[in-house]
Amino acid sequence: MRLATIVTPDGPRLHVRARSGYVDVAEATGDARFSSLQYVLESGLAAMDTIRALQDSDGREVEPADFGPATPAPPRILCLGLNYSEHALEGGREVPTWPDAFVRGADSVLGPYADLVKPALTERFDYEAELGIVIGAGGRYITADKALDAIAGFVVLNDASARDWQRAGSQWTAGKNFEGSMPIGPEVVTTDEVDVSDLAISSTLNGQVMQSARTSQMLVDVPSAVEFFSSFTRLSPGDVIATGTPGGVGFARTPPVWMHPGDVIEITVEGIGTIRNRIVAEEGAPGDWRWQPGAPLKSGF
Numbered sequence: 001m002r003l004a005t006i007v008t009p010d011g012p013r014l015h016v017r018a019r020s021g022y023v024d025v026a027e028a029t030g031d032a033r034f035s036s037l038q039y040v041l042e043s044g045l046a047a048m049d050t051i052r053a054l055q056d057s058d059g060r061e062v063e064p065a066d067f068g069p070a071t072p073a074p075p076r077i078l079c080l081g082l083n084y085s086e087h088a089l090e091g092g093r094e095v096p097t098w099p100d101a102f103v104r105g106a107d108s109v110l111g112p113y114a115d116l117v118k119p120a121l122t123e124r125f126d127y128e129a130e131l132g133i134v135i136g137a138g139g140r141y142i143t144a145d146k147a148l149d150a151i152a153g154f155v156v157l158n159d160a161s162a163r164d165w166q167r168a169g170s171q172w173t174a175g176k177n178f179e180g181s182m183p184i185g186p187e188v189v190t191t192d193e194v195d196v197s198d199l200a201i202s203s204t205l206n207g208q209v210m211q212s213a214r215t216s217q218m219l220v221d222v223p224s225a226v227e228f229f230s231s232f233t234r235l236s237p238g239d240v241i242a243t244g245t246p247g248g249v250g251f252a253r254t255p256p257v258w259m260h261p262g263d264v265i266e267i268t269v270e271g272i273g274t275i276r277n278r279i280v281a282e283e284g285a286p287g288d289w290r291w292q293p294g295a296p297l298k299s300g301f
Contacts, residue, residue, distance in 0.1 A: 001052055002187040003153070005037055005068040007111075012068045014040065016051050017187065021059030028054050037071065037188070041136055041152050041237035048152075048190070064113040064276075070155045070185035071134055074240045077104035077182070078229050079159065081172065083219050083244025090252035099220050099228050102172045104159075104182060104242070112156070112185025112275035118261060119178045120285035121292060122162035125259045128245035129203035129211045129267040131196060132157040133222060134188050138235035144223035150235060151226065153188040154196055156269045158203075158277065159242055160259070163251045168293035184240070186273045193271075196222055200270040201246060206263055213246030215269075220244075 002017040008024070013035040015022035026035035029050060033039045040047045081100040082088040088095050110116060118125045136152030159182060166175025198216040202209060215221075220228060225241050250257040259265060261281040268274040 001048070001055060001190040001193060003037060003040075003051070003070070003190075004062070004185070004187045005070060005072050006062055007066050007068045011035075012072055015059070015062070016054050018055050018057045018059040021061045023054045023057050023059040025051055025054065028057065038073065038238050041134075044137060067113055067186050068111050069109040069183075070112065070188050071109065071238060071240055073106050073238075074109065075106070075236050075238050077106070077108070077240045077242060079104055079176070079242040080220055080225060080244040084213060084217050084246040085219060086213070086217075086247030087245055087249065090247050090249070096219065099225075101229070102176060105177050107179050108177050108182045110180040110183045110277070112183055112277075114180075114183065114277060115280045116158075116160060116183060116259075116265065116277035117180055117282050118259060118279050119162055119181070120282040121289060122164055122178075123258065124163035124251065124256070125279070126161045126163050126250040127203050127205060127210065127259060127265050127267070128159035128161060128249060129201050129269075130157050130159050130245050131199070131201060131215055131222075131243045131269050131272070132184060133225065133241040133243065135235045135239040135241070136237060138237055138239065140230055140234040142226050142230040142235065144227045147223035147226035148191050150230070151191050151222075152237070153190040154194060154269075154272055155184050155188055155240070156186070156267050156272050156275050157182055157184040157242055158265065158267045158275060159245060164293040183267075183275045183277050185275050189272050199272070200268075202268050203248070204266040204268070205257065205259070210250070210257070211246050211248035215243075217246065218243060
């Protein structure tokens with residue numbers, strides 16, 4: 001089953017891909033609560049079964065511009081860094097022996113085909129092709145062999161990063177949380193529809209393949225990622241786990257390759273889909289701003 005959040009005159013609404021086009025789930029069921037993916041994830045299997053019955057219907061065609069983030073307001077975005085050995089090595093690091101984790105905020109999500117705004121405060125805007133896990137039932141102390149029971153589905157995401165902000169300090173949070181910097185979608189593909197253990201994953205910038213790998217190359221695979229995060233926090237319906245990016249990112253190239261206004265970045269995960277975003281410049285940002293990596297501060301802390 002493939003679930004998409006579509007922007008309509010009534011706001012973002014959950015749709016299911018049907019025999020033809022997409023069906024508005026709330027409209028088809030007569031239950032307004034079904035307009036929200038979060039409601040469905042919190043309601044569990046019964047809600048999913050209700051939606052599954054709509055797949056044999058005829059829906060409407062949807063323009064790419066009408067797709068919102070597949071997970072519009074995730075409670076949390078839990079991220080793995082350096083989860084492919086090639087990516088760790090290209091950044092001058094050793095292959096990690098412990099998961100490298102960080103967190104994104106919900107306001108960093110963006111639609112799968114929306115314009116991706118390059119922040120005015122960075123000149124080192126980089127791409128990262130990733131597989132995303134959408135938590136369904138969730139829970140605490142979920143062992144790897146039970147992980148699929150806790151997962152609702154999978155998405156494609158671009159963990160777009162302001163590398164200068166990411167590397168200015170010892171923590172990655174600032175470089176990973178510019179508003180609207182993580183396109184996600186185009187659909188949530190449920191676990192019964194795809195086996196994510198060995199899928200092709202790639203990024204393409206202006207038609208040139210930049211990253212090409214397989215999910216089987218992850219150091220921490222999908223079940224282990226669920227087990228790891230649930231070790232120290234209770235996973236909740238709607239949480240997203242970003243599973244890390246393979247080698248080939250822009251900062252590690254000679255010369256470095258950054259995303260600039262006018263560029264088009266595409267991220268594809270086999271069997272799940274492709275997201276495509278045009279890079280545009282940020283408007284209305286202050287031109288003389290104190291906080292810029294590498295620039296002397298105008299006053300002390």
